Amino acid sequence: MTFxxxxxxxxxxxxxxxxxxxxxxxxxxxxxxIPAQELRDLINEVSPDDWRELDQRLMPSPRARRMCxxxxxxxxxxxxxxxxxxxxxxxxxxxDRTGDTTIILANEQMFKSRNSGTPRGAFVPLGIGIxxxxxxxxxxxxxxxxxxxxxxxxxxxxR
Ligand SMILES: [Zn+2]
Ligand SMILES: [Zn+2]
Numbered sequence: 001m002t003f004x005x006x007x008x009x010x011x012x013x014x015x016x017x018x019x020x021x022x023x024x025x026x027x028x029x030x031x032x033x034i035p036a037q038e039l040r041d042l043i044n045e046v047s048p049d050d051w052r053e054l055d056q057r058l059m060p061s062p063r064a065r066r067m068c069x070x071x072x073x074x075x076x077x078x079x080x081x082x083x084x085x086x087x088x089x090x091x092x093x094x095x096d097r098t099g100d101t102t103i104i105l106a107n108e109q110m111f112k113s114r115n116s117g118t119p120r121g122a123f124v125p126l127g128i129g130i131x132x133x134x135x136x137x138x139x140x141x142x143x144x145x146x147x148x149x150x151x152x153x154x155x156x157x158x159r
Contacts, residue, residue, distance in 0.1 A: 008024060008033075008069035008070050009069055010026035010028065010029060010031050010069070011031065011066050011067075011069060011086075011094060011096070012026065012029050012031040012096045012097060013026065013028050013029040013031070015027065015028035015029065017033070017069060022034070022035045022038060023035070023038070024069065024070070029096075029097050030097050030098050031094070031095065031096050031097055032094070032095055032100065033068075033069060033070065033088075033091055033092055033093070033094050034092050034093055034095065034100065035091075035092040035093075036054045036087070036092045036093055037054075038092070039054060039092070039093050039095075039100065039103075040052075040053060040054040042100065042104055043057065043080070043103060043104060043107050046104055046107050046108035046111060047107050047108070047110070047111040048111075049111065049114075049115070049145055050107075050111065050145060050148065050149060052149070052153075054093070055154075056153050056154070057080050057152060057153065058078040058079075058080065058085070058087070058154055059078060059079045059080065059152070059153075059154055060078065060154060060155075061077050061078050061079035061084055062077065063077050063084065064077075065077060065086075066086050066094070068086075068088035068090070068091050068094070069094070070088070070090075070091045071088065071090055071091060073088065073090075075087055075088045075094060080103045080152075081102065081103050081106035081107065081152070083095070083099040083100075083102050083103050083106075084096065084099070085099065110148050110152075114141065114144040114145060114148055115141070
């Protein structure tokens with residue numbers, strides 16, 4: 001007797017995927033297919049100063065294409081924080097194993113490192129240096145944020 005299983009299969013370990021809410025999840029290796037908006041929100045949640053649509057975080061990552069476990073169409077290949085992700089227009093983003101955690105932690109780390117500066121001039125009220133620092137600090141923060149966004153956004157199309 002053959003065991004017939006119509007469940008979509010994990011692209012990483014070939015185990016059966018289970019539907020959990022809006023996600024398809026592999027209980028064997030923790031890979032998942034997650035709606036793009038859901039991943040977008042999870043990432044943006046840890047970087048309140050850097051809210052971006054998911055496609056603004058998708059870096060080109062040429063590699064072998066895989067088929068969407070649900071609709072079997074070829075997915076496009078990207079990476080976010082060097083974590084490979086595959087994207088199906090209809091079903092969202094495939095992430096091997098716990099890559100989503102890696103992405104979220106990397107984004108959180110970047111948020112923390114650009115926001116770990118000294119408190120803005122409030123701690124020493126006197127001295128021209130401090131006043132100067134207080135004036136510059138928002139500018140430096142914006143500059144840091146701009147650089148981080150530049151570094152983690154896909155290249156502009158016109159180039
Ligand atoms: Zn799996
Ligand atoms: Zn699909």
